[in-house]
Amino acid sequence: MKPKLSGHTWKKGIFQSIWNEIANPLENEKSWTYGQLPEYIWLALILDKLGRIEGINQSVKILKYWKEINPKIEDCRFSTLLAESVENQQKLFSYIRLFVGDNTLEPLTLIFDIHEYPTFNGNFYNKMSSEKRLSKIEQIMQECMGSQTNMTTDIKYIVLFFHSICNKIKFMKRQKYIIDDLNDYARLPHENEKMHTIRPLVRSIFGAIQSMDKSNLVYLNKFWEDLSCMSACKLFSVNLSEVDEQNLNxxxxxxxxxxxxxxxxxxxxxxxxxxxxxxxxxxxxxxxxxxxxxxxxxxxxxxxxxxxxxxxxxxxxxxxxxxxxxxxxxxxxxxxxxxxxxxxxxxxxxxxxxxxxxxxxxxxxxxxxxxxxxxxxxxxxxxxxxxxxxxxxxxxxxxxxxxxxxxxxxxxxxxxxxxxxxxxxxxxxxxxxxxxxxxxxxxxxxxxxxxxxxxxxxxxxxxxxxxxxxxxxxxxxxxxxxxxxxxxxxxxxxxx
Structure with missing residues (x-):
């Protein structure tokens, strides 16, 4: 007699989750936390500095400008930005400084230093202390670590916008309601009831696109290795040993x-x-x-x-x-x-x-x-x-x-x-x-x-x-x- 466990099938001694028959989990480098957040943290910094609505609008302007100066570009990852020619970097960084300030991306100069990234550092380093830069990065990451937080979804929305102007997202005429929902996203507050259906839509489309993109492992390894070495562990534990013992003598x-x-x-x-x-x-x-x-x-x-x-x-x-x-x-x-x-x-x-x-x-x-x-x-x-x-x-x-x-x-x-x-x-x-x-x-x-x-x-x-x-x-x-x-x-x- 085969054992039974809800939501699983029994195969040769293994209770296999039925989800593994439908889809496979993303590789680590394509997961949001490890593989995507480091690439889009620069957009998170803009949202943090300007607030949600203004942050989305200014990010959209920046991405449109980036597409103008390099029509061949197909993604808005930070690793891609750093790989641009010095001329294009200078144009884009000057544009970012004009619209969002020259200290918004400064925390990232902690990782991408002047020796390897002189153009980026020259535009954004303003002598902010290492402690403050690290603190800001940690704060942003804490807010965006979850793949379904509001701020994370805002970032994904901005990325989807860029994919749309690159013609990597296309909808059929009968899917006009999806386009309308995506257009509503940038103007509606997260508290609006309609956002309960729009947010999952944004996340699902983002996931479908990112699962097909190739990750920049060199960039990801550098980001995590450098960042982890610059900060100390903050250990915490939950004390479970003081639970009431039902007053047993x-x-x-x-x-x-x-x-x-x-x-x-x-x-x-x-x-x-x-x-x-x-x-x-x-x-x-x-x-x-x-x-x-x-x-x-x-x-x-x-x-x-x-x-x-x-x-x-x-x-x-x-x-x-x-x-x-x-x-x-x-x-x-x-x-x-x-x-x-x-x-x-x-x-x-x-x-x-x-x-x-x-x-x-x-x-x-x-x-x-x-x-x-x-x-x-x-x-x-x-x-x-x-x-x-x-x-x-x-x-x-x-x-x-x-x-x-x-x-x-x-x-x-x-x-x-x-x-x-x-x-x-x-x-x-x-x-x-x-x-x-x-x-x-x-x-x-x-x-x-x-x-x-x-x-x-x-x-x-x-x-x-x-x-x-x-x-x-x-x-x-x-x-x-x-x-x-x-x-x-x-x-x-x-x-x-």
Missing amino acids: KDQCVVAFQNIFDYFISIKQDVLILDEKMTVLLGLAVFAYNRFYEVYKHDLDNSISGRSSVRGLFEILIIMKYLIHEENNHDNIWKDYQLYGLGKYKLVCELNKDKINMPEGEGTHIPLKYLNILVEEFFRPEFLDINTKYFDDNNIRKKAEITGLADLYATYYEYLTSYEHGFWGSVRESSFVKCDNPAHQYHCIPSIEQHDNLTSVWSDCVLLMHHIVNVLNEEYGIPDKLLVEVNKFDPKSVNG
Whole structure:
């Protein structure tokens, strides 16, 4: 049976987004943020200086003039402008200075310096400090980083105008309404209701044209490399570790669970001494409690290790319920489960035979001699098989479905598995801090100080411990006075 996920199709183990069947994302150099904004930032500076309506009108005049002095020009990118002849540059820069001032484009002299771009610098550098020039560039980029902001759409509109006078955009007669909408754009304020339909039109036409244009990678690399080196990271993080813990009294909660396990251990010692079923179920439950206790004892609530503990608790719950579910379908499932686990330890010992006699402290933390003793607990190791498959041939997802824990599986497992295997999502969430500098493209910086800034797992641990205790209660019963104490700390179930 193929798995289902809304908005995706299942193909050979991959949930493929249906959008990838319709279109492909733009290459980085053609994306707005990386590939387009650096090329049109000069238009953004004009809009910022003159305001929206006047900025659009003056930009249109400048582009018309550029087309007059060089009829062969087909785009209005800044890299194209800088590649013009010195004569054309001088004409165009003088025109820009006349209509928008000689300090409007000055911030860009920080990147395009006098050594490589003497004509541009000679026209626009007015001794503005490096700090002010950088600050203005960062401000503009912050306003225009989003591909759908109002200012970004204004820039795209100006670029579309230039494409239209270059005859790169043509409409059929029956599309006159599009021409009317585009003509309305420059005179209507963004608050006008009609702009809700015109803005998406501008962005879609711009995207169609730019996806076919060739990018100037040399220019883009220079822009980003130079700009990023001139400014420092501005790190920020959201503190998620102070989320309310539902006022759970952790000390009393741990004691309540401990009392239940003390009760079962006494029964195991005094009554069900050789009962293999209880050996396995209680062993698993105590192992879960020990992990739960470590979260409490070592304050792992907001840590990476805490997430590993939650995953461990959940797997124990699944195994306990699965063993009970299959008890009548699998002869002596309790002994087989123990042998399966000891076979895993036998594999460790076999693979590390050459290390078993190494002096203490020179090997790993794995106590190989002790593991060999455990492997021989039931019979000699040469008679113990090593099963490298899943126990009972069902993976953890299938076991969750069989035992009615599919909802909890969907809640916990994939997320927590990312932490166990170091998948990028967990690495990004737990070990990086965001940079709030648009000049750095809002990149992320690895951090060794963010490991305790994750949301707390305490309530999840308590919830899963309740599930585990309920399994014991259903099988063996628990005195009401012990259950009452534990139920005082029952968090709201995450699956309703």
